[in-house]
Amino acid sequence: MSMIPKFNQFSLPKPYPDEALSSWMYRVRITFPEPEIRALRIMNNHEKQFSPFANSYANFLHGRGKDLDFSFEHPEILEFANTYDLSLEWIKSVFSPASTQIIPIWLRSDYCLQCMEESIADVDFPVYLKSWRLILKPFCQKHGCVLYSADNFLHSSIDFAMSIFEYDSDRLYELECVAERLKKDAEVQALGRMVMNRIDSILSEIKDAITHEKALSFVMTLLRITLMTASWGNYSSVMKFNVQANKKFEGENGFPMFYQLPYRVTGMARARSFYLIGLLLGWIDEEQAKNAKQRDDFYLVTSARNFWRRVEYKPRVRTLLNLYSTSFLGVSMLVSWEYFDV
Amino acid sequence: MFKYILPLYWTPSLRVRVFNSDHYAITPICFAMDCQSGLILSHSFSYGLARTDLLNLAMLAFRENHTHSGGGSYMFRSAFGDLSLAVRKLNTDCTTLSLTNLKYTKSTMYDWHKAGILLEDLFYDWPNYFISELDDYRCVSPLLLTRLIEIVISRFNCLVESGGISFKLFAANQSA
Numbered sequence: 001m002s003m004i005p006k007f008n009q010f011s012l013p014k015p016y017p018d019e020a021l022s023s024w025m026y027r028v029r030i031t032f033p034e035p036e037i038r039a040l041r042i043m044n045n046h047e048k049q050f051s052p053f054a055n056s057y058a059n060f061l062h063g064r065g066k067d068l069d070f071s072f073e074h075p076e077i078l079e080f081a082n083t084y085d086l087s088l089e090w091i092k093s094v095f096s097p098a099s100t101q102i103i104p105i106w107l108r109s110d111y112c113l114q115c116m117e118e119s120i121a122d123v124d125f126p127v128y129l130k131s132w133r134l135i136l137k138p139f140c141q142k143h144g145c146v147l148y149s150a151d152n153f154l155h156s157s158i159d160f161a162m163s164i165f166e167y168d169s170d171r172l173y174e175l176e177c178v179a180e181r182l183k184k185d186a187e188v189q190a191l192g193r194m195v196m197n198r199i200d201s202i203l204s205e206i207k208d209a210i211t212h213e214k215a216l217s218f219v220m221t222l223l224r225i226t227l228m229t230a231s232w233g234n235y236s237s238v239m240k241f242n243v244q245a246n247k248k249f250e251g252e253n254g255f256p257m258f259y260q261l262p263y264r265v266t267g268m269a270r271a272r273s274f275y276l277i278g279l280l281l282g283w284i285d286e287e288q289a290k291n292a293k294q295r296d297d298f299y300l301v302t303s304a305r306n307f308w309r310r311v312e313y314k315p316r317v318r319t320l321l322n323l324y325s326t327s328f329l330g331v332s333m334l335v336s337w338e339y340f341d342v
Numbered sequence: 343m344f345k346y347i348l349p350l351y352w353t354p355s356l357r358v359r360v361f362n363s364d365h366y367a368i369t370p371i372c373f374a375m376d377c378q379s380g381l382i383l384s385h386s387f388s389y390g391l392a393r394t395d396l397l398n399l400a401m402l403a404f405r406e407n408h409t410h411s412g413g414g415s416y417m418f419r420s421a422f423g424d425l426s427l428a429v430r431k432l433n434t435d436c437t438t439l440s441l442t443n444l445k446y447t448k449s450t451m452y453d454w455h456k457a458g459i460l461l462e463d464l465f466y467d468w469p470n471y472f473i474s475e476l477d478d479y480r481c482v483s484p485l486l487l488t489r490l491i492e493i494v495i496s497r498f499n500c501l502v503e504s505g506g507i508s509f510k511l512f513a514a515n516q517s518a
Contacts, residue, residue: 102470259467260479316462
């Protein structure tokens with residue numbers, strides 16, 4: 001029998017639309033703490049120091065590497081489900097991600113401030129949304145704005161949303177400057193958003209699993225190409241490119257890094273990548289690109305031909321794009337491909 | 343049943359932590375490919391064993407798997423050799439075709455270069471459930487490497503078997 005919780009004023013808080021599991025777990029535990037946590041709240045500092053549970057709970061709050069958003073078989077999630085009498089099937093049905101291309105927990109940094117403010121108004125908590133961890137969604141699904149990026153090592157906190165919110169409330173002037181700079185780049189972002197939506201709608205049309213996997217790999221290869229070192233000039237006006245992470249999560253040489261780049265960069269950088277993909281697929285023409293570009297964004301290309309010129313690992317990239325071509329997305333659609341395909 | 347089995351060697355730059363040691367090894371992996379279907383039949387990797395010997399291991403694992411399905415084949419899939427050979431600088435992130443050309447005739451109808459590129463792509467395109475088990479993006483434990491190779495082979499064979507990706511040289515077919 002599946003255990004679907006009943007949500008009312010006396011029961012567990014209802015998951016917010018698109019809320020990530022770690023965020024909901026945090027809210028549940030704050031609203032209805034387990035007996036041990038309740039005991040912890042009334043302990044004094046001396047008692048806490050000698051409590052084994054206090055130590056393990058502190059480790060839990062600051063533990064690294066546990067993906068409590070999407071690793072549904074993780075012992076802590078199983079324990080949580082058991083404590084609150086929830087079925088794993090129900091948890092999976094509500095909190096599963098909408099795409100397989102996910103930013104690793106160590107590198108999550110993106111969020112939408114407006115969504116957080118709205119969730120505070122609705123449920124009294126800043127809520128963390130699962131779509132913010134999707135590589136192919138650098139724009140807010142509700143407001144359409146490009147996602148902000150947290151500037152520090154908050155990614156592993158279980159109370160990620162709360163930590164970001166507290167962090168942001170101390171840097172209001174800085175946030176105003178960020179908003180001002182993003183506003184200047186609004187037209188390029190709008191083109192990037194159009195490309196993201198178009199790719200999303202193409203991928204959702206594909207019913208065959210193998211064709212879908214190929215089309216997704218084609219998009220991911222384009223994303224990686226647009227993020228390569230040789231293309232970094234296109235990002236000179238993007239406020240923040242890399243996500244801060246431990247050295248251990250960096251590739252040693254260029255080739256593994258080629259694969260890691262999509263999740264090592266901020267939503268702002270991926271938004272710019274979609275603009276570049278739009279140029280390559282011919283969905284943005286040169287005139288549109290020139291009109292959208294800021295006057296002082298000197299290195300941003302406005303044509304596919306200029307982009308292909310800078311691409312590294314040419315034979316590999318060419319073979320990959322050929323291998324993953326489908327009738328939905330393929331090399332035949334790439335503008336100035338003949339320049340590259342020599 | 344299998345006319346030609348071709349070894350495809352892949353040397354990733356991802357290092358492997360050697361059991362009970364502080365060493366990190368560069369581990370060439372040998373994929374035994376069926377030239378008829380393009381599928382990967384078996385694999386092996388080592389810590390410092392000569393690459394040509396890897397094919398023997400992969401074939402042993404394959405034969406063992408055929409005679410006793412699911413049992414015993416793991417013992418042939420990885421082997422210790424001269425560890426000092428495994429920590430030297432090698433040309434990594436490259437695929438190499440058979441080193442024993444005289445013994446194993448290559449099929450001319452397939453583009454094995456493409457197969458190598460696809461293997462590389464699947465090797466580094468890590469799914470999220472695999473990433474969440476990693477402690478480090480530069481080196482893995484032997485167990486994680488084994489899991490990674492199994493994921494790669496399963497995705498590779500699925501793409502090839504379904505016809506989603508083909509390595510046939512169409513130009514050669516047309517001209518024939």
